[in-house]
Amino acid sequence: MAQALTNPKDDFSGWYNEIVYRADLAGQSPVRGCIIVKPYGYEIWEGLKAALDKRFKATGHQNAYFPLFIPEDYLKREAQHVEGFSPELAVVTIGGGKELEERLIVRPTSETIIGEAFSEWIQSYRDLPLLINQWANVVRWEMRTRPFLRTMEFLWQEGHTAHATEADAEAETLQMLDVYADVVINEAAIPVIKGLKSDSERFAGALRTYTIEAMMGDKRALQSGTSHNLGQNFAKAFNIQYLDEGNQRQFCWTTSWGMSWRVIGGIIMTHGDEKGLRLPPRLAPIQVVIVPIYKTPEEQSAVMAAADRLKQALVGADIRVKLDAREETPGFKFNDWEMRGVPLRLEIGPRDVQNNTVVAARRDIPGREGKSFLSQDNIAAQVAALLTHLQANMLAQAAAFRDANIHDVRSYDELKQVIEAGGFARGWWKEDSEAEARIKAETQASHRCYPLEQPGGEGVNFLTGERADRVALFAKAY
RNA sequence: CGGGGUGUGGCGCAGCUGGCAGCGCGCUUCGUUUGGGACGAAGAGGUCGCCGGUUCAAAUCCGGCCACCCCGACCA
Structure with missing residues (x-):
């Protein structure tokens, strides 16, 4: 028997690291502070990304891409901003074998370089609001690494918008906070509390910072997304101005908002248990795994044929399904997929082929309680319904835990x-x-x-x- | 940056009172297995973190360097 997973009750951070590794989400990188995100982990990010991007587009935003390198003096133009970020900057001092006259910052965030661009793009009130998002990597020099939660380089999106009035900027800031809450609650099944940051926790350079706070399995808080009303701080530092209807020059009101792959860490720490990861169906790369069970070659061909029919039925209903045909014992596969957090497992053996049944095992309900017999007929609709219940139940479980604490x-x-x-x-x-x-x-x-x-x-x-x-x-x- | 620790097959480790480099897991092949982490047999795989020194002989002793991890101060 393979080594059991560390129990989260004994050693939460050890448990966390083990899950990341054993569920195949990420691996160690040769560079300190960085991680290699493996396909299974990256697919969760892609799911989050798709969920966010869809909502960004629906609220009128467009994606663009700005440089990784930022002239050092840009950072310095907004006093609080540079003060906030200086300790964690990576600075390029040599390029092409020569010492650079103007040093370059590897972006820790892009308010400055996007602010500079906005100052050129925006001339008139007719150009407003300007609603831009960028998907990017950023670098913040960290002393300590925790996969997905704190790494030197991480992936995120950063939205940057400019508005004619303070009220418009505030409305945007709150709208995007709602978008974040919607994604985290309804896709990741993590309940969050929307709130306003105190002065000392506010983003460097912002007027107001809003946050969504989630409670992890060890009862600690995880800031899962932030949305900033930047007031006119960056508009003044970067001269982002427009001519209003009265032909008067006005400073814009800008916002920025970001969500990172940290949410993956949130999913692990909110839903994971002593058997491994538990993924919410809406973000699970594999929603359903089919485990065939057989002894003889005759049984194998009958079972595999039936399993394949089930798979095709699910694929036809846009359910992400995997048929596990590996040469391992069923018991091994059960544990393996539980470690990887697959929400629903279908077990099919000779008896099921005979009876036209299949055993469904829910990841959100441990043991026999979570198992039930389904008919092979109309399997897609039954599975879809189970996944919907599972998604809702995971949110309910997490909310109950949080509210009790x-x-x-x-x-x-x-x-x-x-x-x-x-x-x-x-x-x-x-x-x-x-x-x-x-x-x-x-x-x-x-x-x-x-x-x-x-x-x-x-x-x-x-x-x-x-x-x-x-x-x-x-x-x-x- | 302060304190502690570790570097030996892919992973986890033993070997450290010098004497042919080992164990568990994983991997390959074959056979038996298969409804909750199977078993047997045969294999593949390592300039023992790096540099130097002592010695007939260094993974082991000595010196230097490097890297990483853990605990503290800072953080999406």
């Missing part, structure tokens, strides 16, 4: 207890960067956001005793 706190002691036990602490909070820093230093918990959904009314700041008109979430985070 969010606790209201009225005092600092209560917050400490919640953080100690694991979970999100929710309490009345008046914006206070110093107090946040103190909490972080003492408990490792950071201000995650002011949820957009607020209880209303007023309360007393659990730390300082001041009056506060909104609640905030605190948690340990990735």
Whole structure:
């Protein structure tokens, strides 16, 4: 018997790394801080990408591509921006064997170079809004690597838009936050809380940063997407101006928003269990695996013929299916596909061929509970229905777990207890960067956001005793 | 960048009181197996991280270098 997976309850990060490796999502790279994403992992990214891109297009955005290299002085034009990113920049100083006169930054994000382009593209209010997205890799020099969660180079998309008014920019920022929430909730089956970042957690150079926060299986928070209202900070730094209807020069209001392959890490840590990965059907590269079971050659040909018919029926219904014809025992295959997170397994053996049945085993419900007999007739409709239920159930499971681990706190002691036990602490909070820093230093918990959904009314700041008109979430985070 | 650790077949490791480089998993072939991680037999695969030194002889002892991992400070 092969080595069992580390139990997430014993060693969550060890478990995480093992899944990444054993489910064949990614491999180690010869370069420190980078990973090699293998086909199975990349297909999950492609699914996320497709889900996002469809929604970007539906909301009027177009894709474009900007350079990997950014002149160093661009970064410096927005004071907070450069301050925020300086420590993690990769800088090219030599090119073509010669020291460069103008050093180049490997983009950590593209506000600056896109801002420069926008300043040329935008002349008139008729050019607005300008709605651009780019799919790209970015580099942020990291001391520590965790596959998909923190790597030196990572894949993401970054949207960049320019608007005539602050209200338009704010509407765009919130619209894209909704798009992110929609994708993560309905495609990745991860419940999220939409919220506003505190001053100290805000993006370098932004007026306001919005976030979607998810709770992982170890009760830590994962920021899964961010959307920034950049105000006129970058418009002023890069001279992004337009002539309004009254022939007056005006600065644009810009936004940016990004989501990375970090969401793959979120899927692993939200849904994975002691048997391995669990993928939501909508993003699973393989939604259904068919495992044939036989002893004799006669049985094999009968079973394989039936399995092939099942496969064709599913393919015809646009279900992503794999028939596992490898020379391994069924038991091995069961474990193997469970490790890889395939949502639904169909087992078909001689008895099923005889009875016109097939055994369906759901990845979201362990053991016999998750198994049922299906008729081979009309298999595609039955499987499609099961996958729909599975998707909904995974979201429900994750939401139940999260809701059970969010606790209201009225005092600092209560917050400490919640953080100690694991979970999100929710309490009345008046914006206070110093107090946040103190909490972080003492408990490792950071201000995650002011949820957009607020209880209303007023309360007393659990730390300082001041009056506060909104609640905030605190948690340990990735 | 501070503290700790490890470098030996694809992966995980043993060997380290010098003496022909081993084990488990994986891989190849054949046979028996197959409804929850099968078994047997026969094979393939390694300049022991790099450079230098000691010695008749170095994976092993000594010196230097490099790389990676873990724990802390920073982060989509």
